[in-house]
Amino acid sequence: MSSVNINDLAKQLHLSKSTVSKALRDSYEISQETKKKVLELAQQLHYVPNPYASSLRRKKSNTIGVVIPEVADSFFSGAIKGIESVAREKGYHVLIYLTYENYEREKAILKDFGSGRVDGVLMSVSSETPDAGDVKDTVDKKIPVVFFDRVVEGMNTAKIITNDFESSYEATSHLISRGCKRIAYLSISKHLTIINKRMEGYQKSCLDHNIKCFDDDVVECSNDNESNFALVKGILSKKKRPDGLIASVEKLTTPVYRACKELGLSIPNDVKVICFSNLDTASILSPTLTTIRQPAFEMGKTAATILFKAIEKRNFQLKKEYIIIPSCLEERESTS
Amino acid sequence: MSSVNINDLAKQLHLSKSTVSKALRDSYEISQETKKKVLELAQQLHYVPNPYASSLRRKKSNTIGVVIPEVADSFFSGAIKGIESVAREKGYHVLIYLTYENYEREKAILKDFGSGRVDGVLMSVSSETPDAGDVKDTVDKKIPVVFFDRVVEGMNTAKIITNDFESSYEATSHLISRGCKRIAYLSISKHLTIINKRMEGYQKSCLDHNIKCFDDDVVECSNDNESNFALVKGILSKKKRPDGLIASVEKLTTPVYRACKELGLSIPNDVKVICFSNLDTASILSPTLTTIRQPAFEMGKTAATILFKAIEKRNFQLKKEYIIIPSCLEERESTS
DNA sequence: CTGAAAGCGCTAACAG
DNA sequence: CTGTTAGCGCTTTCAG
Numbered sequence: 001m002s003s004v005n006i007n008d009l010a011k012q013l014h015l016s017k018s019t020v021s022k023a024l025r026d027s028y029e030i031s032q033e034t035k036k037k038v039l040e041l042a043q044q045l046h047y048v049p050n051p052y053a054s055s056l057r058r059k060k061s062n063t064i065g066v067v068i069p070e071v072a073d074s075f076f077s078g079a080i081k082g083i084e085s086v087a088r089e090k091g092y093h094v095l096i097y098l099t100y101e102n103y104e105r106e107k108a109i110l111k112d113f114g115s116g117r118v119d120g121v122l123m124s125v126s127s128e129t130p131d132a133g134d135v136k137d138t139v140d141k142k143i144p145v146v147f148f149d150r151v152v153e154g155m156n157t158a159k160i161i162t163n164d165f166e167s168s169y170e171a172t173s174h175l176i177s178r179g180c181k182r183i184a185y186l187s188i189s190k191h192l193t194i195i196n197k198r199m200e201g202y203q204k205s206c207l208d209h210n211i212k213c214f215d216d217d218v219v220e221c222s223n224d225n226e227s228n229f230a231l232v233k234g235i236l237s238k239k240k241r242p243d244g245l246i247a248s249v250e251k252l253t254t255p256v257y258r259a260c261k262e263l264g265l266s267i268p269n270d271v272k273v274i275c276f277s278n279l280d281t282a283s284i285l286s287p288t289l290t291t292i293r294q295p296a297f298e299m300g301k302t303a304a305t306i307l308f309k310a311i312e313k314r315n316f317q318l319k320k321e322y323i324i325i326p327s328c329l330e331e332r333e334s335t336s
Numbered sequence: 337m338s339s340v341n342i343n344d345l346a347k348q349l350h351l352s353k354s355t356v357s358k359a360l361r362d363s364y365e366i367s368q369e370t371k372k373k374v375l376e377l378a379q380q381l382h383y384v385p386n387p388y389a390s391s392l393r394r395k396k397s398n399t400i401g402v403v404i405p406e407v408a409d410s411f412f413s414g415a416i417k418g419i420e421s422v423a424r425e426k427g428y429h430v431l432i433y434l435t436y437e438n439y440e441r442e443k444a445i446l447k448d449f450g451s452g453r454v455d456g457v458l459m460s461v462s463s464e465t466p467d468a469g470d471v472k473d474t475v476d477k478k479i480p481v482v483f484f485d486r487v488v489e490g491m492n493t494a495k496i497i498t499n500d501f502e503s504s505y506e507a508t509s510h511l512i513s514r515g516c517k518r519i520a521y522l523s524i525s526k527h528l529t530i531i532n533k534r535m536e537g538y539q540k541s542c543l544d545h546n547i548k549c550f551d552d553d554v555v556e557c558s559n560d561n562e563s564n565f566a567l568v569k570g571i572l573s574k575k576k577r578p579d580g581l582i583a584s585v586e587k588l589t590t591p592v593y594r595a596c597k598e599l600g601l602s603i604p605n606d607v608k609v610i611c612f613s614n615l616d617t618a619s620i621l622s623p624t625l626t627t628i629r630q631p632a633f634e635m636g637k638t639a640a641t642i643l644f645k646a647i648e649k650r651n652f653q654l655k656k657e658y659i660i661i662p663s664c665l666e667e668r669e670s671t672s
Numbered sequence: 673c674t675g676a677a678a679g680c681g682c683t684a685a686c687a688g
Numbered sequence: 689c690t691g692t693t694a695g696c697g698c699t700t701t702c703a704g
Binding site for chain 2 (some may be wrong): 095096097114281287
Binding site (some may be wrong): 351352353354355358363365366367370389391393394395659 | 689690691692693695696697698
């Protein structure tokens with residue numbers, strides 16, 4: 001812990017704690033002279049105020065919590081960058097929590113936030129999180145929570161999302177326009193509204209274009225690469241195998257490509273593939289991958305900006321609102 | 337902030353604060369009965385102790401700081417996972433700070449850590465960080481710092497690294513064994529010891545195999561994708577262009593592939609490429625990419641484990657030591 | 673413009 | 689086994 005504190009400064013300067021405190025915070029009550037002396041000594045002694053003492057007194061932590069399922073995903077890492085950029089600007093600190101899609105962990109983290117550890121929360125829920133329940137309880141409490149990307153429906157707060165339905169509709173239509181007759185949708189959870197929205201977009205587009213969706217064309221993948229690989233292989237080995245594939249999350253890309261390779265299926269000749277992904281390497285895959293790219297950085301940044309609005313205004317109530325930042329379809333060889 | 341505090345509990349139970357406090361921490365001094373009552377009420381009222389009050393009193397934050405240049409890099413995201421896994425186990429919280437290779441930011445963050453905000457620091461330095469100076473000052477202070485991957489030489493603390501020299505030597509030898517006669521090394525900073533170690537491994541291997549390294553075969557890339565792209569194109573457009581390329585960091589992969597594509601150069605026929613990278617998609621690139629894969633998760637985990645050892649032992653002294661976790665060469669088409 | 677005093681919520685020493 | 693007391697380092701009235 002810091003060795004030099006405000007008392008040390010006060011003593012050395014023959015001033016009172018409170019004067020020093022005010023000087024450090026550049027209060028109008030303090031003379032220029034005094035301020036200067038205080039600042040100089042503080043610098044000289046490498047004084048840094050104890051944030052926890054200050055938090056305790058002011059009931060403000062200057063810290064936000066970020067709760068996400070995963071970091072090794074270019075959407076989330078992009079969002080973190082967006083969040084961090086505004087947190088830094090505001091002088092806030094960022095606590096990060098990974099849930100690994102585990103609802104119990106998520107609950108534990110949220111419970112801890114009841115302690116005043118953070119002034120606000122940015123959250124993208126796990127795939128196991130039900131729409132109601134504990135999360136709702138926490139959010140309805142005194143601490144502002146803003147959701148981004150993976151939101152929970154029916155919560156009275158702001159949610160930053162992308163146009164999941166529309167972009168998925170567009171992706172599906174794109175596949176169809178390229179000649180696909182049977183398209184499979186690789187889901188990852190029934191709970192996640194974004195994944196369901198994407199699924200609905202897919203289904204609607206199929207319907208609109210008179211393409212049949214069979215029940216087993218929607219496949220729920222897991223969190224494990226190997227079993228997803230096996231799963232995808234299964235789908236592509238069926239008699240009436242799909243000629244189009246929509247992967248609802250980035251991490252499904254590798255299993256899909258590997259499965260095709262192993263089965264000797266050519267992308268895009270045998271199967272066309274499109275993926276919800278922000279991978280920088282999409283453009284150098286073999287073949288290059290058509291993606292729906294989400295505005296990760298912007299979503300993180302927007303979510304943080306709104307959160308800080310709520311934090312800074314006293315008595316600010318986060319309205320139930322949706323902010324939609326559109327994704328964009330980037331066409332490449334995998335659907336050509 | 338939390339509304340119910342330890343006083344509320346004490347009053348409702350007709351006990352003293354200290355009894356309640358001890359009961360909550362499961363002290364041997366307290367009777368089972370009392371503990372049970374306390375725990376029950378705490379649960380019922382959703383009591384969560386204020387961490388900052390506790391920190392203030394105990395001079396312990398139960399928080400560590402992680403300072404890294406970047407999240408959107410599979411090495412760092414992997415390392416974060418390793419770090420987070422042990423922090424969670426220890427009941428610690430993780431503050432994350434991104435420096436974006438900016439030394440000034442790094443200094444500011446380190447200075448803030450003088451406040452007692454964190455009990456320890458895990459750090460991978462920016463590419464601008466000089467070997468001596470402010471970082472050294474902070475580290476020599478009272479708070480334990482463990483470096484991982486991007487370390488600073490000559491600091492009296494633990495450093496978790498991978499075998500940069502050897503793996504780079506191996507990579508270079510691999511290229512040579514595949515017939516490369518002229519190999520370029522794409523660097524990213526003269527300051528970073530890991531990058532220099534890798535360079536030395538490259539140079540030594542060239543020397544040992546009687547391959548000439550010209551001065552302009554070592555190319556310092558920047559932090560910007562587009563200018564790196566231009567730079568790589570430049571190298572590959574030279575009269576005597578290299579037939580082998582070693583990219584010292586992951587983010588150089590895309591520029592390299594794009595440059596080859598644009599110049600109509602075939603990987604691996606015209607140029608063989610090997611990259612220090614943890615990209616999951618290496619195996620599905622076009623062509624698949626030979627990589628040197630660093631043990632990101634393990635390095636993060638090890639660094640955190642050592643840090644906690646220092647934090648938990650009173651009178652810790654982190655010895656100056658290097659822990660080396662080897663990388664591994666994963667051979668794929670780009671060098672075939 | 674400066675200072676004295678109270679207290680944020682918790683823990684730890686010390687009594688009982 | 690339980691309670692009293694005294695702070696941790698800071699900010700904030702309120703008085704001068």
